[in-house]
Every structure is written in C-alpha cells, then in structure tokens.
Amino acid sequence: MGRVTERRRVIRVRDGSVGARPDTLVVEEPLEIRLNGKPLAITMRTPGDDFALAAGFLVSEGVLASAAELANIVYCAGATDDGANTYNVVDVRLAPGVPVPDISLERNVYTSSSCGLCGKASLDAVRTTARWAPDASPGPAVRLTPETLGTFPDRLRAAQRVFDRTGGLHAAALFRPDGELLDVREDVGRHNAVDKVVGRALPDDRLPLSSCVLMVSGRASFELAQKAVMAGIPVLAAVSAPSSLAVDLAAETGLTLVGFLRGSSMNVYAGAHRLGLDEAAAGS
Secondary structure: OOOOEEEEEEEEEEOOEEEEEEEEEEOOEEEEEEEOOEEEEEEEEOOOOHHHHHHHHHHHOOOOOOHHHEEEEEEOOOOOOOOOOOOOEEEEEEOOOOOOOOHHHHHHHHHHHHOOOOHHHHHHHHHHHOOOOOOOOOOOOOOOOHHHHOOHHHHHHHOOHHHHHHOOOEEEEEEOOOOOEEEEEEEOOHHHHHHHHHHHHOOOOOOOOOOOEEEEOOOEOHHHHHHHHHOOOOEEEEOOOEOHHHHHHHHHHOOEEEEEEEOOEEEEEEOHHHHOOHHHHHOO
C-alpha cells in the first residue's frame, strides 16, 4: 500500500535565517477506478481508504446505493516493468442484476455536468439520478441548532491528524445532529474526502445518510453538494464559500447549505428551517 506522507529536503527561510531541513509532505498519486473491468475514471488522491473512495464515487454517480448492489472491490496489478502491484488501480464489481451504465457515453456527459460546465444540465443530471430526497429516512427529520453546528469546524480540525503533519489535506466528516462525530476522512482532494466517508457507510448499509450532517474543510462546490444529495445527506456545511450552482442545487433539492461556518458565524444559503432560522429571519 502507498504511504500517506513522504519526507523531502527543503530550504527554510525564517526571519532572515536560512537552513536546510526535512519536511513532511502529503502523498498525491493517481487512482484509476474500473467498473466490471472497464476503465471508468482517474482521480488524484491520497492513498488510503481506496475501496471506500471508489464506492463513494459510484454512489455520487448513481451507480450504487446499497451493499447488496456491490459484489466486491479489488486492487488490480499495476502497469510496472516487474508486474508489481502499485495499488493505484481498483476494480469495482457490481452484483448480478445491477445495471452497468454506458461508460463510453454516459460517463463523459456526466463528468461535464459534474464540473458545472452547464448549470441546467448539472441540476437535471442530479435530479434524475438521485435516489433519495433529504430526510428520506422513516425517522424524525434532521433538526439542529446553530450553536451545535458552530462547534463542528473546530472538532473537524482537531481530528485531522495528517493535516497536523503536512498542512496539505482537506477533510470531510459526518456528524449526528446532536453533535456526535461519526467519521472523519482526509485527502488531497476535498471531493475524495467526501467519497471516502460516504463509501465507508455503504458496506454497512447505512445509506441514505439522512440523519447526518456533512462538514467539509474547504468551500462548498457544486460537486460536493451533488455528493451530499446523492448520499441522501440533508445538511452540508463548509468553512468557506459555496458556488452559485451549489446554492441552486441545494434550493432545488431541499438540501440545507451553510457556508463560512466559523464558530457562531455562518451564512445559510438554503434549508434554514433545519436550523430553526426561517422564522427568526422572517421576523427580523
């Protein structure tokens, strides 16, 4: 398996003082995801939780939604001269009877829409492939207080162990509305970190994640909002700004979207009712 960090020699300049020292860097390597033996996608990621990453990616693409739809995930031999396994290629095998998308056509179209090249096509793609709506579970709908939500960024940051050593990783976490931290994953790509936490829930048949809040360390792009919706997550919170298309998607699907979450300060772009703020805002 690949290492998460590596050491490199750097020249460090501090207050006019110059010296050489080793520095710890996060590892970035490509991961090729194959579906039933055929190449599907390549993503740059931090090694680790590769099976979860692949599973979460396929959830966001509308291919997987339950453990019963997944046969297995295995590493494939890498393309090296000695035939050694690079652990940079995984093959996802679907269970018998699960439809396989037309990779040659559908994947190309959906990649473009996921990147936000066409707003209407992006929204339509998620709406037509999402299997759940927010609050899809039979239990009570998710409600939480702004005070509880405001504690999530610091708790996410405190759980970023590799970031402490490298300063170069994004993170995603799942919380319960009462503040219980369920899972944290780190990756050089913020979208990969989300795929990892979603993919780790799939084998335990915990999808849809309709009783969870997704907290991310960076901005809330359309792609992250898409992944939240596809996993049935009702609340997405980010420490930085959302994109306009992410806000549009949240408003259309019923996702609660919070940006610039820093302690007691936050901007609520959609779904304020889950925070009990719609009535308060109306009366201000």
